[in-house]
Amino acid sequence: MGYVVVGCQLLIGLVFLVASVSKLRSGRAFAEFNDVLLEVRALTPAWVRPVALSLTLSELAVAALLIVPFITGLPEGARWHLAAGGGFAIAVALLIAFTAYIFTALRREVRASCRCFALSSAPLGVPHMVRNGLLAAAALTGLLAPRSPDALDPAGLVVTATVSVVLAVLVMVFDEIVSLFAPAGLAARGVPPTN
Template sequence: MEYLAFGCQLLVALVFAVSVASKLRGDRREFVESTRKLLGALLPSGRASTAAARIVAPVVVAAEAAVVVLLIPAPSVALALAGLLLAAFGVAIALALRRGVAAPCRCFGGSARLSGWHLVRNALLLGAVAAGLTLDPGPFGAAEAAGLAVTAGAALAAAVVVIRLEELGELFGPRLS
C-alpha cells in the first residue's frame, strides 16, 4: 500500500507542478482572461470582473504551488488542498460547460476550449487524491528503493497521460463537449 500511496502523491505533485510551470511560463493576460470567464460561469449573473480575476489567478497558482511544496513535509495537507482545488475547478468547469461559456483551459499551456475531458481529468486526479489520503502510510522509510523507483516511473507515465488527457481523448475517445 505504501507504493500506491507514494504513486498517488507523486502523480498529484507532477501534474500540479506542470500546471504551475505552464501558468508561470505562459501569457499572464490569457490566464487572467480564462480565469475571468470561469469565474463568470460561477456567478449567477454570468459576469466577473477582470479585477477579480487578477486577484484569483495568482491565488490559484500559489495554491497549486503549495500543493507541490507541501507534499514532502505534509502530504495529507497537500492532498486535502489538492482535493479542494480540484473540486472547485470541477464545479467551475461543469458550470462553464453547462452554460456554454467558451473558456480556454490554461492549466497546461492552453487548450482551445473546455470539454468534458477536463472533468474526466479532474475526476481521475480526485481519485488519486482520495487514494493518497486513504492509503497514506506516513514516511516511506521502510519502502525499498527499487519499488519506489518503479512506482515513480509509473506515476510519471500516468502524469503524462493525465496532463495530455483532452488531446488523447479528442484523438481516441468519444467527443465530450
C-alpha cells in the first residue's frame, strides 16, 4: 500500500497547491474567489474575506503537509506519516465543506462560477460535487491505508509520481472535460447528462 499512499499524497497535495496558488496569485484572483463565496449568500459580507483567506491558507497547509516530505527526503518515519495524516484529514474536511457549499448553491439556484483553480468560469454544479467526492475518496484512502514498513523502490516512486501528476492535471481541467461530453444546455447549468 506504500505506493497508493504516496500516490494519494501527491495527487491531493498537487491539487490543493494549485487551488491555493491560483487564488493567491493576484489580488484580482482572490477578489473573484471572495465574490463567489458572497454570491451563494451562505456568509454575511463581513465573514467572506476571513473565510476566503482561511480556506485558501488551509488548502496551502494541505499541500505543504503532503508535498514537503518529498522535498526533504523519501517517505519514511513517524513524522512523515503524521504530516501526511494531518494533510489528508484537513483535505477531507475541506472537501466536505466545499461540497456542502456547492450543494447550497445548487439548492438556492445560484449560478456562481467555480473558482477552484481559476481556470474555468463553469457554474458550480453536480460535476464539482462528483469531483470533490473522488478527491475525498483519494484523501480517505491515503489517510486510512496501512503504511508500508518496507522501503519504496525509486522506479516505483517515479511511476507513482507520474500517474499522480497526470491525475492532478485531469482534476484541474475537469470542467473542460465535462463540457466536452455534456450537451451544451446541461453543461451550462452544471448538470451532467443522463442516458
